[in-house]
Amino acid sequence: MNIETTDNMQNAFFAGVDWGTSRFRLWIMAADGAILGHDHSSEGMVYCAEAGFKPVLEAHLAKIGAPASLPVLICGMAGARQGWMEAPYLHTPTSLRDLFSSATVIADEQRDIRILPGLAQVIIDAPNVMRGEETLLLGAVDEAFSGVVCMPGTHCKWVSLEAGIVNRFQTFMTGELYSVMSQQSILVHAIEAGAIVTAGSAAFQSALRTALSKPSMVLSQLFSVRAAQLLDFEMKSAGAAHLSGLLIGAEVATMISAYGPQPIVTLVSAGPLCDLYAEALNQAGVTFKLIDAEKAARTGLLRAASQLWGKG
Amino acid sequence: MNIETTDNMQNAFFAGVDWGTSRFRLWIMAADGAILGHDHSSEGMVYCAEAGFKPVLEAHLAKIGAPASLPVLICGMAGARQGWMEAPYLHTPTSLRDLFSSATVIADEQRDIRILPGLAQVIIDAPNVMRGEETLLLGAVDEAFSGVVCMPGTHCKWVSLEAGIVNRFQTFMTGELYSVMSQQSILVHAIEAGAIVTAGSAAFQSALRTALSKPSMVLSQLFSVRAAQLLDFEMKSAGAAHLSGLLIGAEVATMISAYGPQPIVTLVSAGPLCDLYAEALNQAGVTFKLIDAEKAARTGLLRAASQLWGKG
Numbered sequence: 001m002n003i004e005t006t007d008n009m010q011n012a013f014f015a016g017v018d019w020g021t022s023r024f025r026l027w028i029m030a031a032d033g034a035i036l037g038h039d040h041s042s043e044g045m046v047y048c049a050e051a052g053f054k055p056v057l058e059a060h061l062a063k064i065g066a067p068a069s070l071p072v073l074i075c076g077m078a079g080a081r082q083g084w085m086e087a088p089y090l091h092t093p094t095s096l097r098d099l100f101s102s103a104t105v106i107a108d109e110q111r112d113i114r115i116l117p118g119l120a121q122v123i124i125d126a127p128n129v130m131r132g133e134e135t136l137l138l139g140a141v142d143e144a145f146s147g148v149v150c151m152p153g154t155h156c157k158w159v160s161l162e163a164g165i166v167n168r169f170q171t172f173m174t175g176e177l178y179s180v181m182s183q184q185s186i187l188v189h190a191i192e193a194g195a196i197v198t199a200g201s202a203a204f205q206s207a208l209r210t211a212l213s214k215p216s217m218v219l220s221q222l223f224s225v226r227a228a229q230l231l232d233f234e235m236k237s238a239g240a241a242h243l244s245g246l247l248i249g250a251e252v253a254t255m256i257s258a259y260g261p262q263p264i265v266t267l268v269s270a271g272p273l274c275d276l277y278a279e280a281l282n283q284a285g286v287t288f289k290l291i292d293a294e295k296a297a298r299t300g301l302l303r304a305a306s307q308l309w310g311k312g
Numbered sequence: 313m314n315i316e317t318t319d320n321m322q323n324a325f326f327a328g329v330d331w332g333t334s335r336f337r338l339w340i341m342a343a344d345g346a347i348l349g350h351d352h353s354s355e356g357m358v359y360c361a362e363a364g365f366k367p368v369l370e371a372h373l374a375k376i377g378a379p380a381s382l383p384v385l386i387c388g389m390a391g392a393r394q395g396w397m398e399a400p401y402l403h404t405p406t407s408l409r410d411l412f413s414s415a416t417v418i419a420d421e422q423r424d425i426r427i428l429p430g431l432a433q434v435i436i437d438a439p440n441v442m443r444g445e446e447t448l449l450l451g452a453v454d455e456a457f458s459g460v461v462c463m464p465g466t467h468c469k470w471v472s473l474e475a476g477i478v479n480r481f482q483t484f485m486t487g488e489l490y491s492v493m494s495q496q497s498i499l500v501h502a503i504e505a506g507a508i509v510t511a512g513s514a515a516f517q518s519a520l521r522t523a524l525s526k527p528s529m530v531l532s533q534l535f536s537v538r539a540a541q542l543l544d545f546e547m548k549s550a551g552a553a554h555l556s557g558l559l560i561g562a563e564v565a566t567m568i569s570a571y572g573p574q575p576i577v578t579l580v581s582a583g584p585l586c587d588l589y590a591e592a593l594n595q596a597g598v599t600f601k602l603i604d605a606e607k608a609a610r611t612g613l614l615r616a617a618s619q620l621w622g623k624g
Contacts, residue, residue, distance in 0.1 A: 081542075120543060125522065127539040155498075155535060171535040173497065180492040185485065186467075210437065216528040216566055219559075223467060223483035227439040230393075231432060247531075254528055 012036055014071045014309060015061060016301030019053075019078035020044050020132060025297070026060050028070070033302050037064035045077040053084035054108070071112035073305045075297070076132035079104065079115040089120030089129060093167050096138045100304040116304060121169060128171055132297075133157045137166070139300030140268045140291045147264030150255070151293070152277045154179075158255045170258075172251045175273075178244055181222065187243060190226045195240035196272065199279035203238035207245025208283050211253060218250035244276060252280040265289070268296050324348055326383045326621060327373060328613030331365075331390035332444060333357050333466075337609070338372050340382070345614050349376035357389040365396035366420070383424035385617045387609070388444035391416065391427040401432030401441060405479050408450045412616040428616055433481060440483055444609075445469045449478070451612030452580045452603045459576030462567070463605070464589045466491075470567050482570075484563045487585075490556055493534065499555060502538045507552035508584065511591035515550035519557025520595050523565060530562035556588060564592040577601070580608050 013031040017024070022044035028037040039060045048056050057072065079087030087104035103114035118131035133151050140149060143164045151157045154175040160168045182191040197204055211218055225242045228234040234242065256263065265288035267277055274290070281288050325343040329336070334356035340349040351372045360368050369384065391399030399416035415426035430443035445463050449471060452461060461471045466487040472480045494503040509516055523530055537554045540546040546554065568575065577600035579589055586602070593600050 121539075122543055124545050127536050127543045127545055129539050129542050158532075170532045171539070172532050173493075173534050174531070176497050177493075177531070177534075180496045181485075181489075184492045184496045185488050216569075218531065219486070219489075219563060219566065220470075220482045220484050222485050222489075224439050227433075227441050227483070230441050231434055231439045233436050233439055251531060254532065257528075 009036060009065055009067060012067055012070055014073055014301075014305045015066055016298060016305065017057070017072060017074040017076075017078070018132060018135070018297045018301070019048075019074050019076040019083075021046055021077045024048075024056065024060070025294075026057075026064070027298055027301070028064055028066055029298065029302055029305075031306070033299070035298070037066065039064055045080065045083050048078070048084070049082055053078060057113075069111055071114075071305070071309055073103070073114055073116065073301050073308065075116040075135035075301060079118060080131055083115075085115060087115040087117045090117045090134070092119055092121045092169070093165050094119065095165055096134065096141075097143070097164070097307070099134060099138060100307040103304070103308065112309075114308065116301075119166060119169070126168070126170075128169055130157055130169065130171070133159070134166075135300035135304065136268050136293060136296040137161075137300065138303055139296040139298065140266055145266075147266060148255070148259050149266045149268060150277065150281075150288075151268045152273050153269075156251065160259065170255070172255075174247045174251050178247055182240065182243060187222070187225050187239070190229050190236060191239040191243060192236055195237075197241045197244045197276060198272070199275040201238070201241045203234065203241035204245040204276070204279070205283075207242045208249040208280055211246045211249025212280070212284055213253075215250040215253035215257070218246055221246050248276055248280045249283075252277070252284050252286075256284050256286055262286070266291060268293050270294060321348055321377055321379060324379055324382055326385055326613075326617045327378055328610060328617065329369070329384060329386040329388075329390070330444060330447070330609045330613070331357060331360075331386050331388040331395075333389045334359075336360075336368065336372070337606075338369075338376070339610055339613070340376055340378055341610065341614055341617075343618070345611065347610070349378065351376055357392065357395050360390070360396070361394055365390060369425075381423055383426075383617070383621055385415070385426055385428065385613050385620065387428040387447035387613060391430060392443055395427075397427060399427040399429045402429045402446070404431055404433045404481070405477050406431065407477055408446065408453075409455070409476070409619070411446060411450055412619040415616070415620065424621075426620065428613075431478060431481070438480070438482075440481055442469055442481065442483070445471070446478075447612035447616065448580050448605060448608040449473075449612065450615055451608040451610065452578055457578075459578060460567070460571050461578045461580060462589065462593075462600075463580045464585050465581075468563065472571065482567070484567075486559045486563050490559055494552065494555060499534070499537050499551070502541050502548060503551040503555060504548055507549075509553045509556045509588060510584070511587040513550070513553045515546065515553035516557040516588070516591070517595075519554045520561040520592055523558045523561025524592070524596055525565075527562040527565035527569070530558055533558050557592075560588055560592045561595075564589070564596050564598075568596050568598055574598070578603060580605050582606060 011030040024043040025040040106113040121128040156172045270293045323342040337352040418425040433440040468484045582605040
């Protein structure tokens, strides 16, 4: 639990919450986006499905000293069917500006609490959904943005926009594939538990080159993480970077080829994962703009709140 | 435990054992390949690494009533570093006829016991190994075979031979990917535990079509198994077939394109998995010859034993 408060809560405009599967993040913002208090914890959707959403929210607000009637705007998995209340998906193609008007209102006597919708691609041969990333998108790109946005994570989203309209998106389960293959498959023998992969490591760079040059072969290359060690080409310490480079490289190469030779790319990410995707985009010869993921979430919540509650 | 014996052990030529990671299979064979007794159990390498290999082998031989000095020829993971005794890999390119002469002898006062080597592709950008499948190969194809052999399993092997020489091979972790993704990832919500996939099911056929037409997109299609259900395009009962069709379809399409438009394919497999690969090859428009995997193992062991001990 992490708490930070300031004395100027009289300027509080709203509380924004990014409520994910396993994470809770809350910011009290002024109308100009200044952060008056923030808090985060591991009380994500999974935890709250048992413990309740409202008590967790109010406990955090109380600790920060939020005004009693401060409105709250939520994005993420709290709006899933198994969350607090289902916030029906907006269907693509859609403008991001429609997010706020589709927010689902939680019946509450004390405050105005709303959950932003996720996006759904209701296409029978390309079904897809997102919850939370749509709010990052709203905060990451300008109203009239045309290009591609990459949002790495457990499930990495690639979104194609034209003049601010979300046309199509794709999901790569890259983070989860890395996790299950490194922990649950035969590759467990080839990967050190808890290994941190760095973008500059030789094994990551080499695996990126392999995957970028032949992305379609990635499924046949996963076993080479193990075989390379059995044949003494590689040490176990390189296994994590090898697997990560193959998966991220294949993902980036696949999407770059889908979007043509010089797509306009915005990378919305943070931390070590951001460095890995940035390196992959660099190796692929793609220039991109980098936006911090937490800042994008805050900005997206603020933009939607300003539309909803008329300030900012 | 499954035991079958016959009275004519006086014709016994040798005992052949396919000793895998989690399975033990033994056949007493006459010089003409007639099966005089057989037995199988789950006492694979993992079990025997604790319990010992020799006691397990002798217990099975005794139960079947094998002669006291009958020679034994073993293939598979018993020859791995963590197995009974390491049987060093034969390196590609190699003739399959070299398998027998490279067999590793187990020091034993009672019998002649040998373990066949696996194959290693000692190429720094395509490292690969197999143990067991080389013996299936020996049994599945003629001495001068040219073409491609597909051997589905936890790790599916695709082997390219020319005039009986193994040139290159590739490993797809398709079986294991299916297993970890369906049991350990978010897809667990989209797949019924223990579901049996049938080749004729609409979901399998549809997923095959998708993957065969765009194999390079497979990593972005895995999440659609979940999304299709969230958007009510598909029932949970179809999830297993959907995932299986994507993985097998992408594998088959990738390899067929690597080997050119009309490769000569031999499929070495059995059971439900065999039907799934056969359907994928059919949909890809590839004709193939089907060889039963267990028969291939027996035949391979017999061929090597005949070279070693001069009969047959």
